[in-house]
Amino acid sequence: GAVVSQHPSWVICKSGTSVKIECRSLDFQATTMFWYRQFPKQSLMLMATSNEGSKATYEQGVEKDKFLINHASLTLSTLTVTSAHPEDSSFYICSARDPSEGTGELFFGEGSRLTVL
């Protein structure tokens, strides 16, 4: 089946710095990828929809200037958490759908755990 890979799987950074998380579709091209955030013991919350070659669509309450999304190719979307603060510590998960599969199944990466000190 389709595989979505995230990197890094975990990262620790100092408050005020920026962190970039990559999401790659390994064996398919994805014009759209989705970024989710999950706080401990909570559900996944959609942050934004990443669109290849155009601006991302952000969910209500998500600061687009703080969470920069770039989808420069059909296999790579990046999420940059700018000027990170401890409250940004979370599990960030990306997902993508293989357009060649008729099921519409959404494939998820393994997640990136961000800890901001």
Added chain:
Amino acid sequence: GESVGLHLPTLSVQEGDNSIINCAYSNSASDYFIWYKQESGKGPQFIIDIRSNMDKRQGQRVTVLLNKTVKHLSLQIAATQPGDSAVYFCAETDTGRRALTFGSGTRLQVQP
């Protein structure tokens, strides 16, 4: 906004028993539903899905039931095993939106 929710935050069962995890959804426009399993520190893993034109779908040891009248979704796991211990999320979407909305999750604990 509309949301997907669960009744039970934690479900504890004995190994070998059947498990039933329930989910209520409120978006009447949703036409595609999925159950995911999430183990600690990992991303969600697809279990089974169902479209709104069906009311039941079976997989290996798992069955999903959809009741559109009351907007209810359930996941049945037969002969629950210790490896089934995880958090289970239901998720829903409508074809036009494509993104998934997740429920709050149920932790399944399988007692040996």
